[in-house]
Amino acid sequence: MAAMAAPTARRVFVPVLGLLVAGAWLALWAWSLSPYARYLDHGDLTVAGPLVDICRSIPGGSFIVPAALSGAAWVLMCAAMMLPTTAPLFGLFDRLTLGRSDRVLLFALLALGYVSVWAAFGVAAHAAHAALLAGAGAVPAVAARGWPAGAAIIALAGAFQFSPLKYRCLEKCRTPLSFVMQYWRGRAEAAQAFRLGVHHGIFCVGCCWALMLLMFVVGSGNLGWMLALAAVMAVEKNLPWGRRMSAPLGFALLAWAALLVAVNLTGY
Numbered sequence: 001m002a003a004m005a006a007p008t009a010r011r012v013f014v015p016v017l018g019l020l021v022a023g024a025w026l027a028l029w030a031w032s033l034s035p036y037a038r039y040l041d042h043g044d045l046t047v048a049g050p051l052v053d054i055c056r057s058i059p060g061g062s063f064i065v066p067a068a069l070s071g072a073a074w075v076l077m078c079a080a081m082m083l084p085t086t087a088p089l090f091g092l093f094d095r096l097t098l099g100r101s102d103r104v105l106l107f108a109l110l111a112l113g114y115v116s117v118w119a120a121f122g123v124a125a126h127a128a129h130a131a132l133l134a135g136a137g138a139v140p141a142v143a144a145r146g147w148p149a150g151a152a153i154i155a156l157a158g159a160f161q162f163s164p165l166k167y168r169c170l171e172k173c174r175t176p177l178s179f180v181m182q183y184w185r186g187r188a189e190a191a192q193a194f195r196l197g198v199h200h201g202i203f204c205v206g207c208c209w210a211l212m213l214l215m216f217v218v219g220s221g222n223l224g225w226m227l228a229l230a231a232v233m234a235v236e237k238n239l240p241w242g243r244r245m246s247a248p249l250g251f252a253l254l255a256w257a258a259l260l261v262a263v264n265l266t267g268y
Helices: 002-031 037-041 051-057 061-096 105-135 147-161 164-174 177-183 191-212 221-240 242-266
Strands: none
Touching: 002 061, 002 221, 037 221, 061 105, 061 177, 061 191, 061 221, 105 191, 147 191, 147 242, 164 191, 164 221, 164 242, 177 191, 177 242, 221 242
């Protein structure tokens, strides 16, 4: 019976994961075409538009409303870009919970734990980005020349592709059996499912944080770059030869950063 149930579970699991990812991309696409597309880029959301009255009507609205919108956009981006990279973990967890009556709840808690880590990273990244913009805005010479920060982020992302931490975290994401066995003991299942998602999210952030920072260079609402980065990270984690693309990608990013510096310094 279990052997017959496994293919059935996979036939359900794969389409559901695909629908979640497709729904996130569809929501981002619709958002980018709406009158509120600028909110995806996390600029000053309270200067004009329908949010002005809302921000003025609630205490701390000028901070709370933009933060909520930024959080919603970031969660959508994580669902669209990062869920496809979790296929090894979710596929393994699908087999472990086969036949359980609460498996839908356990999957939800696993995903919630995973997304919560990326949400925390998003808060930290956006806070650092806002502080950087505020600091640059206070110095006219720096504000007029924003390319050094972009080149530095691209070079950082390229250099990180060669770091031992990158490869350690990447292997944990590609072969999650070891920490699934460590954190899934069959007792207190709900808490363990959430904790498993959190730990997988930590390794995923450890592997991909530098690449995700590129969204602040190319524009956090740029769907084309989202698709490109999502494809790169999914290949790295899911395909047998994916690990071998990390170094070429690192060289390409370092070359991009060098070209950006050369163009801006020479004026060409």
